[in-house]
Amino acid sequence: MSGEPAGPVLEVTGLDVHYGLRRRRRQALHDVSLSIAPGETIGIIGETGSGKSTLARAALGLVRASSGSIVIDGEEVGAYGHRQWRALRRRGVIQYVFQDPLRSLDPDVTIETSLAEPLLIQGVSRQEAATRVRAFLDRVRLSEDLLDRLPGELSGGQRQRVAVARALVTEPRLVILDEPVSALDSANRVQILQILKELRADGVALVFISHDLGSVAGVADRIAVLYQGELVEIDAAADVIRRPQHPYTRLLVRSAPTLHSAAADRAERETLRALLRALLHA
Amino acid sequence: MATLSEKVLTEAERNNRAGAEETGTTEPVRPAAAPSTPVLSVRDVRISDQAAGQEIVHGVSFTLTPGKAVGIVGESGSGKTLTCRATLGILPAHFEVTGGSIEIDGQEISGLSSAQWTALRGATISAVFQDPASYLNPSIRVGAQIAEVLKVKKGLKRREAHRQAIELLHAVRLRDPELVYTQYTYELSGGMLQRVLIAAAIAADPRILIADEATTALDVTVQAEILDLLADLRERTGLALVLVSHDLAVVAQLCDEVLVMRQGEVVEQGPTHEVLHHPQHEYTRLLIAEHEQYGLDKFLATDAIDATEAAGAVAAGDKVEESA
Amino acid sequence: MVRRVLSLTSGRIALVILTVIALLAVLGPFIAPDNPLATSPDTLADASGAHWLGTDYLGRDVLSRLLDGSRVSVLGSLEVALTALGVGAIPGILSVYFGRVFEWVTLRLTDTLVALPFLLFAVAVVALLGNGITQAMLVTGVLVSPLFYRVARAATLAVARSPYVEAALISGASIGWVVRRHVWVKVLPPIAVALAQTIGVGFVIVSTLTFLGIGVQPPAPTWGGLLASDLGYLTQKPWAPLVPALLIMVTVWACNLLADAIRDVSGEAGRALVNNRKARANRLAGTDSDADLAHVHAGGA
Numbered sequence: 001m002s003g004e005p006a007g008p009v010l011e012v013t014g015l016d017v018h019y020g021l022r023r024r025r026r027q028a029l030h031d032v033s034l035s036i037a038p039g040e041t042i043g044i045i046g047e048t049g050s051g052k053s054t055l056a057r058a059a060l061g062l063v064r065a066s067s068g069s070i071v072i073d074g075e076e077v078g079a080y081g082h083r084q085w086r087a088l089r090r091r092g093v094i095q096y097v098f099q100d101p102l103r104s105l106d107p108d109v110t111i112e113t114s115l116a117e118p119l120l121i122q123g124v125s126r127q128e129a130a131t132r133v134r135a136f137l138d139r140v141r142l143s144e145d146l147l148d149r150l151p152g153e154l155s156g157g158q159r160q161r162v163a164v165a166r167a168l169v170t171e172p173r174l175v176i177l178d179e180p181v182s183a184l185d186s187a188n189r190v191q192i193l194q195i196l197k198e199l200r201a202d203g204v205a206l207v208f209i210s211h212d213l214g215s216v217a218g219v220a221d222r223i224a225v226l227y228q229g230e231l232v233e234i235d236a237a238a239d240v241i242r243r244p245q246h247p248y249t250r251l252l253v254r255s256a257p258t259l260h261s262a263a264a265d266r267a268e269r270e271t272l273r274a275l276l277r278a279l280l281h282a
Numbered sequence: 283m284a285t286l287s288e289k290v291l292t293e294a295e296r297n298n299r300a301g302a303e304e305t306g307t308t309e310p311v312r313p314a315a316a317p318s319t320p321v322l323s324v325r326d327v328r329i330s331d332q333a334a335g336q337e338i339v340h341g342v343s344f345t346l347t348p349g350k351a352v353g354i355v356g357e358s359g360s361g362k363t364l365t366c367r368a369t370l371g372i373l374p375a376h377f378e379v380t381g382g383s384i385e386i387d388g389q390e391i392s393g394l395s396s397a398q399w400t401a402l403r404g405a406t407i408s409a410v411f412q413d414p415a416s417y418l419n420p421s422i423r424v425g426a427q428i429a430e431v432l433k434v435k436k437g438l439k440r441r442e443a444h445r446q447a448i449e450l451l452h453a454v455r456l457r458d459p460e461l462v463y464t465q466y467t468y469e470l471s472g473g474m475l476q477r478v479l480i481a482a483a484i485a486a487d488p489r490i491l492i493a494d495e496a497t498t499a500l501d502v503t504v505q506a507e508i509l510d511l512l513a514d515l516r517e518r519t520g521l522a523l524v525l526v527s528h529d530l531a532v533v534a535q536l537c538d539e540v541l542v543m544r545q546g547e548v549v550e551q552g553p554t555h556e557v558l559h560h561p562q563h564e565y566t567r568l569l570i571a572e573h574e575q576y577g578l579d580k581f582l583a584t585d586a587i588d589a590t591e592a593a594g595a596v597a598a599g600d601k602v603e604e605s606a
Numbered sequence: 607m608v609r610r611v612l613s614l615t616s617g618r619i620a621l622v623i624l625t626v627i628a629l630l631a632v633l634g635p636f637i638a639p640d641n642p643l644a645t646s647p648d649t650l651a652d653a654s655g656a657h658w659l660g661t662d663y664l665g666r667d668v669l670s671r672l673l674d675g676s677r678v679s680v681l682g683s684l685e686v687a688l689t690a691l692g693v694g695a696i697p698g699i700l701s702v703y704f705g706r707v708f709e710w711v712t713l714r715l716t717d718t719l720v721a722l723p724f725l726l727f728a729v730a731v732v733a734l735l736g737n738g739i740t741q742a743m744l745v746t747g748v749l750v751s752p753l754f755y756r757v758a759r760a761a762t763l764a765v766a767r768s769p770y771v772e773a774a775l776i777s778g779a780s781i782g783w784v785v786r787r788h789v790w791v792k793v794l795p796p797i798a799v800a801l802a803q804t805i806g807v808g809f810v811i812v813s814t815l816t817f818l819g820i821g822v823q824p825p826a827p828t829w830g831g832l833l834a835s836d837l838g839y840l841t842q843k844p845w846a847p848l849v850p851a852l853l854i855m856v857t858v859w860a861c862n863l864l865a866d867a868i869r870d871v872s873g874e875a876g877r878a879l880v881n882n883r884k885a886r887a888n889r890l891a892g893t894d895s896d897a898d899l900a901h902v903h904a905g906g907a
Contacts, residue, residue: 218576
């Protein structure tokens with residue numbers, strides 16, 4: 001990206017994450033390294049259980065890494081305790097948009113309260129929070145009369161925009177979005193992607209997590225592919241899509257529904273699946 | 283009740299068909315029944331919510347001949363699911379078909395008794411839905427649930443049902459059918475469950491399969507596997523498909539004809555190729571633009587992956603294998 | 607919450623009955639026409655102008671005894687419910703946040719309490735601490751507290767793992783913030799249901815204990831005590847137990863009705879229920895809410 005040289009917003013080096021205890025211990029991430037520059041948009045693609053959500057949760061301090069380092073905005077956070085994490089989070093540098101907008105908004109709390117919450121936690125006064133929330137609505141194309149409604153009274157697209165707005169209201173430098181458009185239909189999908197594109201123009205770094213290469217292809221600068229807990233490919237979006245290297249990436253490209261899928265793709269997918277199976281057993 | 287004789291009659295017909303199936307004469311049987319005769323014809327169907335006194339679906343028409351696939355695209359609440367449910371005779375409470383007609387295999391469904399419906403469902407028309415886990419009993423092995431369909435619908439004995447259930451699991455390309463037969467729902471992934479459900483849905487050799495958002499909750503790679511499976515079934519057995527999705531590309535991949543629905547209205551209808559290349563309605567254009575601006579098509583439309591690159595897949599795989 | 611309960615007919619009935627009972631408890635001793643302890647030679651009299659509900663076997667005015675006894679009965683059951691709430695609900699919520707040791711100890715303690723037969727335990731404690739209604743009620747309260755512990759813990763667990771709590775944590779919220787802003791609202795409705803139910807149970811317990819002569823000394827009247835003494839004179843006055851029995855029954859029923867109403871209106875389903883009623887009312891009033899409903903149905907299908 002353009003601009004003066006600045007350190008990465010997020011830098012992950014040699015990250016290992018394990019789940020479970022003793023005999024049920026399972027490795028979720030293996031030696032993952034990734035760096036995100038300010039204002040960059042990166043897509044992290046992987047299937048269920050590939051470790052893509054674990055990567056995000058580790059960067060947010062919700063999951064503890066077994067080894068490796070995580071540097072957020074110049075701070076090494078690997079050894080941070082509860083208190084230090086809380087202090088870091090209150091600065092609002094890094095935010096997260098959950099996969100399921102319905103469940104990520106408190107059903108008993110009005111939209112306005114939900115939106116103001118991150119500001120109130122930071123210690124912003126109620127009045128100022130209200131003004132800042134209102135000033136923000138335009139950017140996510142929400143009208144003011146939604147503010148006193150409850151999440152259950154909103155459409156899926158509106159809820160997702162509220163979830164995005166809540167993550168953005170503290171003006172973070174990095175936003176991680178978990179499957180932000182998977183549950184939406186075309187019109188809402190386009191709207192969310194449009195909003196995110198504008199954000200990128202404002203210099204916010206974005207991490208898109210998705211199982212579908214197609215849903216992030218249009219907005220990501222770079223694409224990283226996670227497979228079985230390992231980062232198997234990372235490159236500029238156009239290169240990953242046009243010249244995929246790893247067989248799993250190839251399968252991803254061939255599997256993404258496109259308007260002009262050729263019948264020949266079917267046979268190729270079959271070959272790639274067989275190849276991946278062979279790799280797995282090797 | 284005149285249904286008893288009818289029941290016996292359909293039973294006999296089904297047995298004949300099942301017999302034909304086993305002797306391996308399937309292929310000639312279906313096309314012989316004149317391929318142009320529609321197995322499903324939906325004519326100007328209107329569906330109303332009787333409680334609210336509102337018409338929700340304002341006239342849907344399409345016909346389905348054996349081996350053909352029709353796709354319905356639309357956002358949630360566009361009436362695509364209601365249309366499917368109407369053809370299956372399972373509209374939710376206080377929804378009714380208030381206009382038009384639906385014929386399954388030449389039989390008008392409006393006058394069907396519940397016994398006739400039971401005979402029709404599974405044997406002639408069948409369906410799979412979005413959340414496969416909720417259509418299977420978690421405390422019964424999945425194989426037994428498929429075998430049960432065979433016992434009830436085809437009147438098979440226990441051992442024969444078991445054998446055919448395993449054959450079906452094999453047909454939906456599950457890797458280890460014997461193992462899957464003995465597993466419970468929680469032991470299987472979403473993609474595997476959807477395959478099991480498809481196996482159960484085609485157990486009684488239906489002529490029409492309705493797939494309502496059947497791949498929506500799955501990973502893209504698994505979605506492609508399921509779509510490939512459906513395409514395969516369609517080619518091999520002449521199964522007619524109704525594919526419902528909110529994604530135009532999913533439907534375009536598999537279907538000959540596409541209906542675009544919005545707010546209960548069919549805003550565009552035609553051969554897939556026509557709809558993709560000459561969209562008439564603004565909403566269809568939006569659906570296409572979504573893919574061209576934000577999807578893979580942005581990269582592929584201008585510079586499609588060519589065959590030489592595709593051929594290099596295996597070589598690249600070897601390279602990765604070495605490095606791993 | 608109160609407004610939503612009041613929008614249900616059952617909630618309104620329950621609240622009216624309970625208000626009357628509460629008034630009885632407060633004002634009962636003052637509006638009693640006679641001294642509830644004063645005996646008279648006119649024993650086992652039928653209802654008359656002088657004694658609206660007749661007299662008992664010692665010639666005491668039954669109405670006065672019922673009114674005077676209501677305070678002990680109501681206070682006793684409230685005591686049971688509030689003790690159970692304090693001893694059960696608070697550790698229940700905290701067990702989710704206070705670490706594994708606290709969680710394990712409180713869980714095992716509640717298991718132990720569940721295992722004790724509570725009427726027998728109450729009798730034993732009364733024998734130990736002396737015969738008083740307060741002792742008996744506190745013990746009963748502790749013994750029913752596992753209900754509150756479980757309910758509060760389950761509700762807290764469900765909230766603690768929800769994405770919106772995680773979202774608050776990611777923004778830097780403290781545990782205190784999360785409990786105040788998110789957990790408390792979700793835990794309240796199930797606890798309110800448990801509380802209403804326990805008040806009902808409390809009445810039965812107070813009545814049972816006084817029926818057995820535990821907790822209240824003989825001359826002091828309670829509803830359960832009246833029922834017990836009346837049962838001894840069924841041959842002379844067969845309808846006498848009816849009034850105290852009816853009072854106990856109506857109160858318990860009102861408590862259960864309230865519990866049901868709270869459960870019906872709380873949470874997402876409750877809101878939907880109340881909104882549906884409103885929508886139906888609007889439709890009957892002829893306003894045009896059909897279009898919205900159509901959307902809801904189409905979306906649901």
